[in-house]
Amino acid sequence: MFYELINNKRNEWLQSADCTVRPMLQYIEQQGMMRDAQIEAIKTYLFLKIACKGKPLYQLFAEGYFNETEIATEELTVETRHVLETSKAALALFQYSCLKDKNGRQLAPELEKFIRHHATEIDYERTLLDIFYGVTYTDYLFSLPMGAGKTYLMAAFIYIDLYFAQNEPDNPVWAHNFLILAPSALKSSIIPSLRNIREFDPLWIFSEVEAKKLKRLIKFEVLDEQKSANKSNIIRNPNAQKINTHLLGGNALGIVALTNAEKVILDHIDNSVDETKILSKEEMKKIEVANELRSVVGKMPHLSVFIDEVHHATDGDIKLRKIVTDWATESRDFCNVLGFSGTPYLDKAERTTIGGSFTIKNTNISNVVYYYPLMDGIDNFLKHPKVKHVDVSSEEILQNGVREFLNTYKDTIYADGTCAKLAIYCGQIPTLEDKVYPLVADIVTEYGLNPAETILRRHKGNKEYPEPEGSEAAFGSLSSPLSKVRIVLLAQIGKEGWDCKSLTSVILPHEGACPNNMVLQTTCRCLRQVVKGEHETALVWLNKTNAEKLNKELKQQQNITLSDFSSKPPVEKKHVERFSRKEVPSIDFYQIRVQYRIIVIASQPDTVARLADHAILCKRDKALVTIQNMEGKVTGYDEILTGDAELHTFRWWLHDIVRESFGTLSMSELTKHEALLKAIYDETHANPEYDHYLIRSMIRKAFVPKRDFTIIEEVVPDEASILSLDNLKAIDVADLSLIYPKEDDVREILDWDAHPEKGEMSAKDLELIESMKKIPGIPQEAIDAALAGIQSKLPKDPHPERLQTYHYLPYRFDSNLELGYFTEALVAVMKERNLEYYFNGDDTLTEFKIRTYRKTASGHWMYDGLYVPDFLVVSRTAEGAIDRICIIETKGEGYAPKFKERLEFMRDVFVPKNNEQYKRDRFRFLYLEDTDGHEERIKKTIQMINEFFK
Structure with a gap:
């Protein structure tokens, strides 16, 4: 929660005479085109750039930019007080340890305790540098939930930098050129959404004159070309050539290059090893091509690097951080790195050792400078979701989730002409093809829809299941009013960067439907608002495991802390x-x-009568559905039917009955009563209200003597x-x-149990009162006053x-x-x-x-x-x-x-x-x-x- 300290100082600066950008911010608010989340992020950005001179975070904290703790009233040892009074870095860390989360719980009480008792043992500047990953260049992370408009915020930052760069061309704080990177794994989904930066209108933040001028400066380049033909002898990277074209003039300004991280993170040649002896020509060519793009990018003057979904850059297999660090250290006018993420926490906690023995564990990305809570976006720029989870089979969740979606949103057409859509996430392609698709197809058919038009299967395919023909194009056009797709089945795709505002519902029916740390992001896919300012709703269905993961992520996001862990003594x-x-x-x-006692009712089965009995048509039980909001708070409960709707043929159904009898019933015995069985089948087989397993069990019982x-x-x-x-x-x-x-009260109670006479008058006092009563002429008031005086001096039972x-x-x-x-x-x-x-x-x-x-x-x-x-x-x-x-x-x-x-x-x-x-x-x-x-x-x-x- 370092961003809380930043936010406090930012608000002070905005109200001070030193804030020179107040008219600019007022203009942005008056235009009404930017969301509150974006405007607040812009305020923080300008504060860090202007008031804090764009310095790295570790340096800002070490220099005390955000210090506000008064230690005069703190009870401290002489050594600790001296350290905190003379070291701004020490005071910054101490101030952090005393912060409280929104529930009033102190973030790091053990860290505070360690500083109080070991203040002279800590290298505070080194500790702050370690907390911020050892990064000595400017690296800020802006955390906004999905749907807040991160791409438009990127565009706003670009135009703001260019505006100030024109007025102060030699000020290293303002960037002149920009590189936007998406994580490698997300290149197919995020790059298209980043192109939306082109659509940003600078009129939203600047006057018409300035906006036109800035618009002319921008030169977009999407670096999505293949590196070179496989059989080409020319080692040239066409993406590098695009950048080179703009650099030839010597005064590059306004380059906005978009690419995925894969283009720049391939292993470069290790100069300490003669790799020509161990690598093939093809491998060497790929490395040289990758090096060429990295080299050219590093030459872009006053470069600002934007990393979308920055939490992926912390993954061990992505070397993005190293490449960016190389650019920052090799280029004298490198400007900064700006990260953007809706999930600013780590898969695994990172540890920082303090004072040689004490360790803190960081479960969140430390360099968050701005955080907008997910809950603040709901009913603001996000749909209002109803989240349901239930501990039943994935088939039952699908049955209920798909039916509720169709009952609620089947006829929903939004103002932009798009129809409401449901996304069902499947962990594996075979699960999608063999289990989910047939079940969903049966349901949509029941609702009078054509599965071929209504359902889209989207995955990359494998040896057994090829990629569905035309699925990529259909997936890309889901936001078009022409798309008739209502239900999208997804396997290993669509969890991030998928911008489909008409997506209204999500189902995660089984464990593994998405990665453990992405349940929240996947769930939020359906929250984007279609029409600005409209109250729109969404529906989410989860199984119990995914609900637990969702609530864990919600808790993690809402209680961002640096927690004291490993060196903490055992409880x-x-x-x-x-x-x-x-x-x-x-x-x-x-x-x-x-008690139950078995009774034999008949020695022979009355099969015909029992098969004809209407009681054999058993209805399904109900399961409890928990409904919660996106804070993880339970808002209600509901009930759903349990069990599966079955669509087998009649013969297949009979085989099921025989198979489940484990040899006690034959097909020939069943077929003697085929007409009665066909009547049961016709009544129940496609109706989800019936308990099909119990009905088959009742049929088998009809062939054995009746017992009760x-x-x-x-x-x-x-x-x-x-x-x-x-x-x-x-x-x-x-x-x-x-x-x-409590212990002291227990002792008091036991003491009064042992000595009840403590509250009673002594024999001497009783004798005094009795003697007063015998004296003629003494009024009763005097006797009562004497009695009260004696009693007032007696100990009072505290319990x-x-x-x-x-x-x-x-x-x-x-x-x-x-x-x-x-x-x-x-x-x-x-x-x-x-x-x-x-x-x-x-x-x-x-x-x-x-x-x-x-x-x-x-x-x-x-x-x-x-x-x-x-x-x-x-x-x-x-x-x-x-x-x-x-x-x-x-x-x-x-x-x-x-x-x-x-x-x-x-x-x-x-x-x-x-x-x-x-x-x-x-x-x-x-x-x-x-x-x-x-x-x-x-x-x-x-x-x-x-x-x-x-």
């Missing part, structure tokens, strides 16, 4: 003693027990203690935040709640929700009532566990495990026995769906059955969610107590 666990405080009587209650089972529901008495003393032992925990009460809770100490809660609710209820509810309130959620200590069951789709009971309630509120009889019990359960929103069936069991079965046995209202169940909020939870608790504990 120190704290020893927590636990104590039994008060004896709570065992709770008697009734458990529900369900009876369900015996029993209500059996049980008794349980809420504290197992055998298990109450000391524990070692790393985090004390969920231990309550009066101890009489109503804490059957053992301390409690260890599972979540902040549990801890918060416990303390809330103690203060607001239990204090004024003669009730007891216990935490029961530690399953290692309580025996009060409830057997739970859930109803299956067929209506049968299925055992669902032991449920351990969170809290118990109890009242007692005059004799001290447990009278009434309210079971309280707290659940976070993310866990609520999984508790749904247990909630129904507790409310509809356990509580009614128990109260029926006791012939009174003895049990109550209260369910609370974190979405209720503090006040609502307390309100519900008070309402329960007033109703139940009358």
Whole structure:
């Protein structure tokens, strides 16, 4: 988050008298053609170029350009204070370590601690240089999400530099010529989008006179020629020749060359080795041709290098960084490198050692100078997405995702004439061809669409599956109103640089549909807005694995940090003693027990009747779909049918039934009932609402004697203690935040347990009061005043709640929700009532566990495990026995769906059955969610107590 420090100083500069470009920025905003993300990036760019003189980042931080921390109030040792007061680099690193993310968490508390205690051991300038990759030239990275207009921002930077270069031709800060590089792997997708720079109108940022002048200066060159013919003896690089043509005049200005990194990163000749002896002539020719282009590019005066999707330049197999470094060190007037990326983080964390022993780990690209959050773009210049993920098979995800897309967007035509489109990503070509395409083709046919027109298969082909004929041209024209394609099936293509604004939906149905670190980018392909300012929606379907990767990337982007890692000592666990405080009587209650007994109904199968029974047409179960936004926050839940729609022929279907019987059923037995089976097939085979596997199973059962089972529901008495003393032992925990009460409070409570007389009047004081009562004529007010005076001097119990809770100490809660609710209820509810309130959620200590069951789709009971309630509120009889019990359960929103069936069991079965046995209202169940909020939870608790504990 170094960019936060830059942004703070940038904002100060923009408001200061030193900012000379305020009219220019006001003009850009008034024109209204640039997005807010682009305008803010331009502000940062001008600040770094003008106020910071375009210096390298490590130097800017080392020279204290962004320092603002006041250390006068810091508690520091003499040595540390001296270092921070005399070293701007030290203060910069210390300032960084104290930064907090948007959630208020400190970025690098261990780094701060290390600086405080080892300030004199650190080479601060060396550390800053290492953090910024040892780069001594100017290298800035601008991070904007997909759809923010990075290519137009590049164009704006080019025109800005040319504008100032004309006025200050000798100022090395402003570039005269520009090279735009795309990563090698993305040459086919990114180069076309970079050509959009041609479309940028300088009128958006400069007056008409200046815009026309600048437009005439620009000379575009797309370096996409083949290096030379294979059989040519002439070693000439045609791309190098294009640049040379502009350099011949000696005063090159306004060259904008676009190419992919592959053109410039081939291994150059190592002068220390006579490679002519080990390489063929063809290999030598390729190397010389590549060297020629690199050499010519390096001669472009006042060169600025733009790297799109710069995160690829950090890959180990791309040598782009080395080439750029060569240009920067070999050319005296090299200007800068500007990177652009929507994903400014690394595949693998990079480590920096500080002070010889301490190590920080950087999971994000350090040289980000400007960052625009993805969430700020949604409903601004991006579509509003609905993200759904579910833990079912990829076929089921495809079924539901494709159907929802067609139901929602089948008739959507945007203002530019393009139709809404869906992209389905497949990890491998065989998966696309053999599994996904047939399934999707069946669905679109069902919706009355022609698969040949509606579906485009796009991949590069392999030995088994050639590249689909005409697919490249069709893919390139998807943004045309003439394209009839609605669904694009992609394998190993289309994850970056694909600009199709009418893409409205994305499905990642299985693991490996895209690389692990590209789920976010791939998901965002469908977010580009078609019509500026319009509220447009998008739909994303993911399997569980890809959803986890997406949320990991979202968290990584939203919490960009330099984290302290490897030299951090192991987490120190704290020893927590636990104590039994008060004896709570065992709770008697009734458990529900369900047993199954098999019954033979018939000795012979009644196949005809059973095949004709409509009950054989079983419907599918439903799976829970989680809906989230692009912050990773769950916004709702839905249900979908599980299972596959089957489109086999009738004969193939019969073979499936026989095959799945494992030899217990023959084809000849099936064909005796062909008419009945054909009726079942015709009713169900193409309908996704039916559970085809279960129907085939029911058909096989029709050929064996019918058996059934009876369900015996029993209500059996049980008794349980809420504290197992055998298990109450000391524990070692790393985090004390969920231990309550704290150690000092525990000691106080135990002390008052041992000496309750501390709060009571002594015998002498009691005798005094009694003697006063016997003296004739003393008013009652005097006696009361004497009594109050004595009591005021007595110690006050600091924990009066101890009489109503804490059957053992301390409690260890599972979540902040549990801890918060416990303390809330103690203060607001239990204090004024003669009730007891216990935490029961530690399953290692309580025996009060409830057997739970859930109803299956067929209506049968299925055992669902032991449920351990969170809290118990109890009242007692005059004799001290447990009278009434309210079971309280707290659940976070993310866990609520999984508790749904247990909630129904507790409310509809356990509580009614128990109260029926006791012939009174003895049990109550209260369910609370974190979405209720503090006040609502307390309100519900008070309402329960007033109703139940009358």
